Amino acid sequence: IVSGFIPFLGPIVALVFIIKQWAIASVPGMVYIGSVTLAIISGMLVLNDARRATLEIIEDPDLQAALQRAQEDGQAPGIRNGTEDPSTPPIVDPPPVEPPGTSLPARRPTSRPLPTPNLPRSPMTTSASPQPAPPSLPSEKAPEPDVRTCPVTVDMTQLGDPNPNQMRTIRARVRNTARQPIREARLSLNYFDGRGLRIGRWTTVHSDSTDLVPAQATNTLTFQAFFVPQFTRSVGIKVESIRFANGERWPSIGPTLAHPASTP
Numbered sequence: 001i002v003s004g005f006i007p008f009l010g011p012i013v014a015l016v017f018i019i020k021q022w023a024i025a026s027v028p029g030m031v032y033i034g035s036v037t038l039a040i041i042s043g044m045l046v047l048n049d050a051r052r053a054t055l056e057i058i059e060d061p062d063l064q065a066a067l068q069r070a071q072e073d074g075q076a077p078g079i080r081n082g083t084e085d086p087s088t089p090p091i092v093d094p095p096p097v098e099p100p101g102t103s104l105p106a107r108r109p110t111s112r113p114l115p116t117p118n119l120p121r122s123p124m125t126t127s128a129s130p131q132p133a134p135p136s137l138p139s140e141k142a143p144e145p146d147v148r149t150c151p152v153t154v155d156m157t158q159l160g161d162p163n164p165n166q167m168r169t170i171r172a173r174v175r176n177t178a179r180q181p182i183r184e185a186r187l188s189l190n191y192f193d194g195r196g197l198r199i200g201r202w203t204t205v206h207s208d209s210t211d212l213v214p215a216q217a218t219n220t221l222t223f224q225a226f227f228v229p230q231f232t233r234s235v236g237i238k239v240e241s242i243r244f245a246n247g248e249r250w251p252s253i254g255p256t257l258a259h260p261a262s263t264p
Contacts, residue, residue: 011036150250151178152213154187154237157220168228170235175218180244181211189225190236200229203240211245 003010003017018029057063153175160169170189176182184207191200206212206223213219225235242250 148251150239150242152176152182152185152239152242152250154185154239156235156237159232159235162228162230162232166227166229168225168232169222170225170237171220171222172237173218173220174213176213177216178244178250179215180246180248181215182213182242183207183211183245184243185212186240186242188238188240190238191229191232192234192236193229193231194233199231200227202227207243 003014006013014029014032018025018032022029155173156170157173158171160171162168174182174185184205186203186205189202189204190198191202193199202225204223204226206221212221228235244250
């Protein structure tokens with residue numbers, strides 16, 4: 001009885017109790033199940049009667065006739081079903097009536113202009129005024145190369161087949177615009193799927209005892225990429241730092257100041 005007042009979980013608790021304690025709950029259980037079944041059947045009968053009464057009200061011919069008359073009465077006279085009734089004369093606005101004692105204003109006589117005497121015209125001399133020359137712009141110096149820009153660009157040309165240990169081979173084209181050969185490069189690898197979404201990132205250092213890329217030249221390198229996701233379709237390579245053959249690094253360890261603007 002108590003579980004019957006608990007929403008949702010009450011009937012479930014009652015059924016579990018009846019099944020486990022059938023020896024002592026057989027009679028109340030049968031009464032409970034019969035009451036629930038009777039309530040369900042009664043609810044279905046009430047819903048069926050309500051649906052039938054609704055259909056009878058909707059299909060009542062008197063109600064349909066009353067709705068049709070109300071619709072016809074709500075339309076404007078002379079216009080029915082979107083067509084104009086030819087028996088109804090059109091409504092014409094009456095002309096405006098002027099109050100008595102008003103008259104139109106008298107028309108004033110138009111005055112003709114007096115003829116002007118023909119005077120001798122003095123010859124006019126036109127002289128072209130010299131236009132000022134455009135101001136000369138100061139000569140601009142050629143911009144100096146910005147040391148903050150990386151002199152190396154890396155583009156992937158081929159991505160190897162996936163392996164179970166998430167290691168794949170990358171073949172890339174490296175272009176060096178500096179005047180020094182490169183011995184070491186720290187690369188940031190961004191892994192992208194077929195839709196162009198980044199699904200991973202890894203940083204690797206590629207070095208060799210000989211020069212990776214000569215000065216002002218282009219070379220093709222092959223290196224290993226670690227922790228590559230399975231659905232990787234392309235790799236974006238960004239250069240984090242490089243070390244030249246003479247020991248110099250980019251970016252330099254010390255602070256790099258911007259060049260001062262030259263004054264004209």
